[in-house]
Amino acid sequence: MKYETVIGLETHVELNTKSKIFCACGGHGASEEPNDCVCPACCGMPGMLPVTNKRVIELAVTAGLMLNCDISRYTTFDKKNYYYPDLPCAYQITQLNHPICTNGLVSIKSEEGNRDIRIKQIHMEEDAGKLIHEGKYSLVDFNRTSVPLIEVVTQPDFRSPQEVMNYLNKLKSMFRSGGISECENGAMRCDVNISVRPEGTEELGVRSEIKNMSSFESIEKAIYYEIQRHIDALEYDLEELVQETRRFDEKTGKTFAMRDKETAADYRYFPDPNLMPILIDDEWLEQIMANKPVAVDERIDYYRESGISEEEITVLISSQTATKLLEEVVAAGCDARETVKWILIEAVGVLRKGGKGLDDLQISAEDLSAIIKMVTESKINRNSGKAALAALIEEGISPEEYIKSAGIDRKLDSSDILAVVQKVISDNQDIVEAYKSGKTKAFQALLGACMRELKGAGNPGVIKEMLEKNL
Numbered sequence: 001m002k003y004e005t006v007i008g009l010e011t012h013v014e015l016n017t018k019s020k021i022f023c024a025c026g027g028h029g030a031s032e033e034p035n036d037c038v039c040p041a042c043c044g045m046p047g048m049l050p051v052t053n054k055r056v057i058e059l060a061v062t063a064g065l066m067l068n069c070d071i072s073r074y075t076t077f078d079k080k081n082y083y084y085p086d087l088p089c090a091y092q093i094t095q096l097n098h099p100i101c102t103n104g105l106v107s108i109k110s111e112e113g114n115r116d117i118r119i120k121q122i123h124m125e126e127d128a129g130k131l132i133h134e135g136k137y138s139l140v141d142f143n144r145t146s147v148p149l150i151e152v153v154t155q156p157d158f159r160s161p162q163e164v165m166n167y168l169n170k171l172k173s174m175f176r177s178g179g180i181s182e183c184e185n186g187a188m189r190c191d192v193n194i195s196v197r198p199e200g201t202e203e204l205g206v207r208s209e210i211k212n213m214s215s216f217e218s219i220e221k222a223i224y225y226e227i228q229r230h231i232d233a234l235e236y237d238l239e240e241l242v243q244e245t246r247r248f249d250e251k252t253g254k255t256f257a258m259r260d261k262e263t264a265a266d267y268r269y270f271p272d273p274n275l276m277p278i279l280i281d282d283e284w285l286e287q288i289m290a291n292k293p294v295a296v297d298e299r300i301d302y303y304r305e306s307g308i309s310e311e312e313i314t315v316l317i318s319s320q321t322a323t324k325l326l327e328e329v330v331a332a333g334c335d336a337r338e339t340v341k342w343i344l345i346e347a348v349g350v351l352r353k354g355g356k357g358l359d360d361l362q363i364s365a366e367d368l369s370a371i372i373k374m375v376t377e378s379k380i381n382r383n384s385g386k387a388a389l390a391a392l393i394e395e396g397i398s399p400e401e402y403i404k405s406a407g408i409d410r411k412l413d414s415s416d417i418l419a420v421v422q423k424v425i426s427d428n429q430d431i432v433e434a435y436k437s438g439k440t441k442a443f444q445a446l447l448g449a450c451m452r453e454l455k456g457a458g459n460p461g462v463i464k465e466m467l468e469k470n471l
């Protein structure tokens, strides 16, 4: 029998805010030192009162706009009661009754072309702390307690592990480019709901939920494992499938049962009496919309039209730094494809040498466009352009300053180049002879001599052409 897999996802994303969701402690990644970002409020001390971080609402709404959701103008927080050592209040503040965003839609690539995945809702909540197990002891770090999260819940619309991966990659790119979350270092975690049914049937099979995975590799492996486990159970009657929560063990590559699946009633949700409902009026919504980053789909279309490759697009849209710089440099009159090469190949090359990545790139669009223009207008050659870029990234030297100090600040016309070409030919008669007797390598030697003489100025294509003619 053939089977169909049905998957729904709950993706937790830690928001890129300076402070926590209900207190002024530092947010995600604010300190490496355990229990450094903790106060009476996020520790659940008696008498503490939460105050909602306005930025959390704005980022959640932005995420909703990017995923084509309806934005709730009236949104409230609820308490979800359960005890866990890293949850000092013994409840989590989350949203059950009036989540901030509902009914979204996101288009993803699938084996049969593009498909729409429905977003059931996005709600805001606080993260729990972290437990560190060391031998006999377990330690608790409250830094992460109360860091703001959004949880993006999809309908069970995925039919293959590949679709899930495409969705997660897209979500990550969107949220990174929108400044919503870095989506790295555990800031993006996923629960996968999965069931299997005979192909052509409507009724959903028994569902298992695999909890709390942060690496995309684990998510993919866990889904493949779980699909096979379900099919084996149905096909060979190996085990009885029950609705339950499971965990994925990275070492064994298997999932194992953690607990029976709990329901909302088990948590005794109730409206948080300490937090006022939030009203999002037209003015505030318009403000958020005005600051909303260009939707990823629009941006991708624009990049494709500009002739940028799919591979480059994937890297670009996951970096807010790169997209912003690219758009400003293009606005300054440079070619999009050329600019992408300067950012993704040349600049990244310099950054890598210093052990840094694309997001560490801190150069102005003005300086980068100056370099690109000097190269495309043949005022300097590409190698000098690269050296100017390295000086800019590594030492903050402006391109104009660099070109001047390196002695390549002169405008060349073809008569300058011709003079150099003629000089090189007359100075290197032996190499010229070798070239004429058929040694093609000799040409490179002559070309190199011209470039050295020109100190990096002049367009290599022009120099080459002139050398060929004169030989």
Ligand SMILES: [Zn+2]
Residues within 6 Å of the ligand: 020, 023, 024, 025, 037, 038, 039, 040, 041, 042, 043, 146
């Ligand atoms: Zn705090």
